[in-house]
Amino acid sequence: xxxxxxxxxxxxxxxxxxxxxxxxxxxxxxxxxxxxxxxxxxxxxxxxxxxxxxxxxxxxxxxxxxxxxxxxxxxxxxxxxxxxxxxxxxxxxxxxxxxxxxxxxxxxxxxxxxxxxxxxxxxxxxxxxxxxxxxxxxxxxxxxxxxxxxxxxxxxxxxxxxxxxxxxxxxxxxxxxxxxxxxxxxxxxxxxxxxxxxxxxxxxxxxxxxxxxxxxxxxxxxxxxxxxxxxxxxxxxxxxxxxxxxxxxxxxxxxx
Amino acid sequence: xxxxxxxxxxxxxxxxxxxxxxxxxxxxxxxxxxxxxxxxxxxxxxxxxxxxxxxxxxxxxxxxxxxxxxxxxxxxxxxxxxxxxxxxxxxxxxxxxxxxxxxxxxxxxxxxxxxxxxxxxxxxxxxxxxxxxxxxxxxxxxxxxxxxxxxxxxxxxxxxxxxxxxxxxxxxxxxxxxxxxxxxxxxxxxxxxxxxxxxxxxxxxxxxxxxxxxxxxxxxxxxxxxxxxxxxxxxxxxxxxxxxxxxxxxxxxxxxxxxxxxxxxxxxxxxxxxxxxxxxxxxxxxxxxxxxxxxxxxxxxxxxxxxxxxxxxxxxxxxxxxxxxxxxxx
Ligand SMILES: Cc1cc2nc3c(=O)[nH]c(=O)nc-3n(C[C@H](O)[C@H](O)[C@H](O)COP(=O)(O)OP(=O)(O)OC[C@H]3O[C@@H](n4cnc5c(N)ncnc54)[C@H](O)[C@@H]3O)c2cc1C
Ligand SMILES: Nc1ncnc2c1ncn2[C@@H]1O[C@H](COP(=O)(O)O)[C@@H](O)[C@H]1O
Numbered sequence: 001x002x003x004x005x006x007x008x009x010x011x012x013x014x015x016x017x018x019x020x021x022x023x024x025x026x027x028x029x030x031x032x033x034x035x036x037x038x039x040x041x042x043x044x045x046x047x048x049x050x051x052x053x054x055x056x057x058x059x060x061x062x063x064x065x066x067x068x069x070x071x072x073x074x075x076x077x078x079x080x081x082x083x084x085x086x087x088x089x090x091x092x093x094x095x096x097x098x099x100x101x102x103x104x105x106x107x108x109x110x111x112x113x114x115x116x117x118x119x120x121x122x123x124x125x126x127x128x129x130x131x132x133x134x135x136x137x138x139x140x141x142x143x144x145x146x147x148x149x150x151x152x153x154x155x156x157x158x159x160x161x162x163x164x165x166x167x168x169x170x171x172x173x174x175x176x177x178x179x180x181x182x183x184x185x186x187x188x189x190x191x192x193x194x195x196x197x198x199x200x201x202x203x204x205x206x207x208x209x210x211x212x213x214x215x216x217x218x219x220x221x222x223x224x225x226x227x228x229x230x231x232x233x234x235x236x237x238x239x240x241x242x243x244x245x246x247x248x249x250x251x252x253x254x255x256x
Numbered sequence: 257x258x259x260x261x262x263x264x265x266x267x268x269x270x271x272x273x274x275x276x277x278x279x280x281x282x283x284x285x286x287x288x289x290x291x292x293x294x295x296x297x298x299x300x301x302x303x304x305x306x307x308x309x310x311x312x313x314x315x316x317x318x319x320x321x322x323x324x325x326x327x328x329x330x331x332x333x334x335x336x337x338x339x340x341x342x343x344x345x346x347x348x349x350x351x352x353x354x355x356x357x358x359x360x361x362x363x364x365x366x367x368x369x370x371x372x373x374x375x376x377x378x379x380x381x382x383x384x385x386x387x388x389x390x391x392x393x394x395x396x397x398x399x400x401x402x403x404x405x406x407x408x409x410x411x412x413x414x415x416x417x418x419x420x421x422x423x424x425x426x427x428x429x430x431x432x433x434x435x436x437x438x439x440x441x442x443x444x445x446x447x448x449x450x451x452x453x454x455x456x457x458x459x460x461x462x463x464x465x466x467x468x469x470x471x472x473x474x475x476x477x478x479x480x481x482x483x484x485x486x487x488x489x490x491x492x493x494x495x496x497x498x499x500x501x502x503x504x505x506x507x508x509x510x511x512x513x514x515x516x517x518x519x520x521x522x523x524x525x526x527x528x529x530x531x532x533x534x535x536x537x538x539x540x541x542x543x544x545x546x547x548x549x550x551x552x553x554x555x556x557x558x559x560x561x562x563x564x565x566x567x568x569x570x571x572x573x574x575x576x577x578x579x580x581x582x583x584x585x586x
Contacts, residue, residue: 011392013393013471013529014529014550016550016552017392017395017396017552019396026392026396036498093370094361094370095365095370098365120392120393121391121392122391123373123374123389123390123391123392123393124361124373125357125361125373125374126357126360126361126371126373127361129329129357129358129359129361129362129365130361130362130364130365132362133361133362133365133366134365138329138330138444138445139329139362140329140358140445141354141357141358142354142358158354158514159354159450160353160354160513160514161513161514161517162452162453162456162514162515162516163450163451163452164450164451164452164453165447165448165449165450165451166447166448167445167446167447167448168445168446168448169444169445169446170444179497179498179501180497180498180500180501183503214403214404215403216369216370216402216403216404217370217372217400217401217402217403218400218401218402218403219398219399219400220381220386220398220399220400220401221398221399222391222396222397222398223396223397223398224395224396224397224552225390225394225396225397225554225557227556227557228557229557229558229559229560230560231556231557231559231560231561231562232560232561232562233562233563233564234561234562234563235563235564238565238569238570238572238573239573241563241565241570241573241574242570242573242574242576242577243577245545245561245563245574245577246574246577246578246580246581248545248561249489249522249578249581250581252543253521253522253542253543254521255464255465255489255521255522256489256578256581256582256585
């Protein structure tokens with residue numbers, strides 16, 4: 001099976017975020033990591049390849065720094081990578097990102113395309129499904145299991161409140177992967193070495209420009225949300241905090 | 257402006273969150289001088305249409321086809337795309353459920369437009385409509401506008417509006433049945449029955465005291481200190497999703513949209529950031545205490561008591577103090 005995995009670089013989970021001068025995006029001088037569900041998407045792609053053979057290709061769009069996530073994917077076992085490299089990609093809405101990906105892979109035929117189920121920064125939860133529509137492929141979202149079947153694949157979708165559902169679908173298909181689908185592997189030293197010699201194709205914005213449009217939605221203002229609940233801050237030394245909390249637990253919460 | 261709310265029915269039930277979307281639509285229609293209509297999509301849905309028609313709406317559509325049951329994104333998009341092309345709403349509103357997020361990006365794309373997803377509210381800025389959504393896992397919020405032509409699509413987060421605020425109409429709204437054809441070949445996915453995994457061993461829904469751990473616990477072996485605190489308090493241990501994904505605690509201790517929904521007297525969150533998917537499972541707790549080293553963690557927005565600090569410093573003396581208090585009681 002030939003599998004494409006979309007991997008996004010996002011600010012690290014506990015990176016302190018600061019707004020830029022115009023208040024429309026964050027200041028980019030933070031540390032970055034792989035969007036968590038994308039790491040699981042990659043893991044699942046590698047496992048499918050191990051079972052059924054084929055090829056795993058990682059793709060990302062973003063500035064030079066985002067090459068790091070492709071390096072990680074190659075070190076873990078992806079065969080090659082595609083980097084749509086430009087600062088402008090950071091500001092793309094999901095529609096434009098999907099269109100850029102569709103344009104970048106127009107000469108290739110993938111059996112499966114994986115994305116994460118949503119990004120930690122924008123959280124659109126849309127890019128994969130839009131890509132499926134642009135390519136004319138069927139899709140399924142929030143996937144927790146994938147098995148090859150005679151006619152295509154059988155996937156397990158996670159539904160709300162602990163429910164699940166199996167869905168049979170033909171290939172090619174697009175799947176959005178949920179965190180926890182399997183255990184993540186670590187890159188090995190050999191893997192990291194080998195990654196240096198694996199092909200990484202760079203795609204400039206100009207090469208996909210004709211497939212793009214203006215964004216259809218725009219962030220007018222980004223800000224720290226206002227608190228609506230009255231919260232009492234409990235501070236002091238750890239011992240003082242413990243005493244204050246127990247006092248509240250006894251007299252106000254009444255659980256002691 | 258013509259506004260259409262598409263309510264959700266699934267597996268023979270009208271999803272309660274539908275009332276929230278109707279309330280949101282009513283507020284928006286009032287603020288923009290628009291008209292509000294609603295639609296329900298499926299096979300044999302005219303009963304739901306009649307139920308919805310009791311609310312203050314200009315009209316309700318029952319979009320009907322045998323091909324719409326069971327749910328598939330292909331059939332839903334086929335039916336709704338055709339309906340929207342004829343009906344021409346300027347704005348289409350839906351709840352941000354798993355089912356909606358499965359098909360709405362495809363629908364918006366097929367309609368040549370876009371969806372502002374998972375919104376928690378809206379604002380009017382002169383003539384411009386802005387939709388507010390969480391970004392960066394709730395650490396920041398953004399006001400987002402549409403830049404292109406309609407139809408515009410918006411989805412709202414569970415709990416963003418109050419369903420009980422959906423206004424009843426003076427008389428029942430007219431209901432129109434719209435029969436649609438789903439031609440062979442449109443639907444490519446074959447869904448099977450919905451099911452629940454084997455019965456859960458732990459039922460936290462009745463728990464009075466819950467100590468929940470998140471990724472701030474760092475390593476599996478550290479779970480022990482949270483467990484010790486839970487034991488001292490006479491409560492149960494629970495966790496955020498990543499802890500269960502890692503296998504550090506079994507899945508049936510997961511709280512959130514894909515785990516259990518709990519409403520204890522006390523929910524003590526240790527090293528949990530407060531992503532919306534976690535919060536929906538515990539915001540009904542009577543008292544929430546959060547310990548997090550990041551003063552900006554979204555969990556503090558819903559906490560009654562906030563401790564900004566390192567859980568590894570706070571928890572050990574807290575266990576001691578709780579034990580002392582218990583000993584003094586007996
Ligand atoms: C469709 C879908 C369904 C989901 N379902 C669920 C669900 O049911 N339940 C669920 O929980 N999540 C669910 N999630 C995942 C959710 O979005 C979050 O990723 C998850 O809740 C984050 O868990 P966390 O808070 O433990 O980890 P993080 O977000 O990584 O937060 C860890 C926190 O610990 C703090 N911290 C770190 N070290 C310390 C320390 N020493 N002392 C104190 N604090 C510290 C950090 O400041 C941070 O705030 C779902 C996601 C999706 C997309
Ligand atoms: N710039 C990007 N580079 C690589 N993958 C992306 C990018 N943007 C979105 N994706 C993929 O699309 C998924 C959903 O993102 P979103 O629609 O932003 O929530 C992510 O989990 C990624 O797999």
